[in-house]
Amino acid sequence: EPEVTQTPSHQVTQMGQEVILRCVPISNHLYFYWYRQILGQKVEFLVSFYNNEISEKSEIFDDQFSVERPDGSNFTLKIRSTKLEDSAMYFCASSEEGSGNTIYFGEGSWLTVV
Amino acid sequence: SQQGEEDPQALSIQEGENATMNCSYKTSINNLQWYRQNSGRGLVHLILIRSNEREKHSGRLRVTLDTSKKSSSLLITASRAADTASYFCATDVWRNTPLVFGKGTRLSVIA
Numbered sequence: 001e002p003e004v005t006q007t008p009s010h011q012v013t014q015m016g017q018e019v020i021l022r023c024v025p026i027s028n029h030l031y032f033y034w035y036r037q038i039l040g041q042k043v044e045f046l047v048s049f050y051n052n053e054i055s056e057k058s059e060i061f062d063d064q065f066s067v068e069r070p071d072g073s074n075f076t077l078k079i080r081s082t083k084l085e086d087s088a089m090y091f092c093a094s095s096e097e098g099s100g101n102t103i104y105f106g107e108g109s110w111l112t113v114v
Numbered sequence: 115s116q117q118g119e120e121d122p123q124a125l126s127i128q129e130g131e132n133a134t135m136n137c138s139y140k141t142s143i144n145n146l147q148w149y150r151q152n153s154g155r156g157l158v159h160l161i162l163i164r165s166n167e168r169e170k171h172s173g174r175l176r177v178t179l180d181t182s183k184k185s186s187s188l189l190i191t192a193s194r195a196a197d198t199a200s201y202f203c204a205t206d207v208w209r210n211t212p213l214v215f216g217k218g219t220r221l222s223v224i225a
Contacts, residue, residue: 033212043157043202043215056212091157102147103213107156 002026004106006092012112013082021077021109023092032075033093033103034067036060043091049075082113120203120219128224133190135219137203138183144206146179147213148188151200160188160201195225 005024013019025032034046047057049067066078075094079086089108095101121136137146145164149157163170163179163186170177176189190197200220204213 035213035215042217043204045212045214048212058212089154093157102159102162104159105149105157110154 002104004092004094004104006090006106006109008109009107010110010112012114015084015113016081019079019082019086019111021079021090021092021111023075023077023106024073025075025092025094026096026104027073029094029096029104031055031095031097031103032067032069033095034077035091035093035105036088037091037108038088046077046090079111082111084113087111087113120201120216122219123217124220124222126222126224127193129193129195131193133193133197133221133223135188135201135221137186137188137216139186139203139205139216140184141207142181143184144208144211146177146186147204148175148177148186149202149204149215151202151218153199157202190221193221193223195223197221198223 007022032049035043036046037043045058047061047067048055064080068076089110091105091108093103093105095103119138127133143165145162147162148160150160151157161170161172161175161177163177174191179186200218202215202218204215206213
């Protein structure tokens with residue numbers, strides 16, 4: 001069964017460093033998303049991406065964050081200068097269409113900022 | 115906010131019993147989806163129910179939706195220890211709007 005894959009599974013980084021989280025969405029999907037989950041808290045929406053541009057973003061997704069689809073398969077989330085409060089599980093997701101279709105999530109990337 | 119809120123926050127049952135989790139939300143929705151998350155793992159999609167549907171089944175799962183009460187329930191019948199996980203509802207209001215998740219219900223099934 002097709003799945004969303006994410007790398008790395010876990011990353012530890014120094015505060016202020018740049019981090020890139022990578023995702024390979026399901027191949028025929030057109031909509032891509034990043035969510036995050038701080039330990040013990042609810043899953044929060046960060047950004048959605050369609051047709052090579054951001055379609056919606058949350059207040060969390062400030063200038064420190066950016067997304068890119070550098071080729072036909074990868075979808076990345078970059079955090080320019082990490083802060084301690086960026087420590088969380090980051091989930092990539094994709095769907096065949098926009099809202100109304102099942103959104104499939106990856107296993108997540110644990111980011112620990114020290 | 116259209117945020118979904120699950121109830122109860124935690125539920126502990128014996129294997130073989132049924133587990134019922136509820137979700138309430140605040141605004142009109144397009145769809146409601148239920149996800150499962152094992153500890154430290156990704157979100158696994160369980161079932162999607164559209165706003166014009168009232169009930170859906172998938173294996174041992176039964177989901178109901180009452181748009182007049184802005185609530186949904188997830189029933190897991192004949193629970194197993196492997197069902198131990200957190201269960202989240204997530205809603206969206208219209209095409210291309212993001213999913214908004216509730217805080218989840220932690221289900222423990224004791225063998």
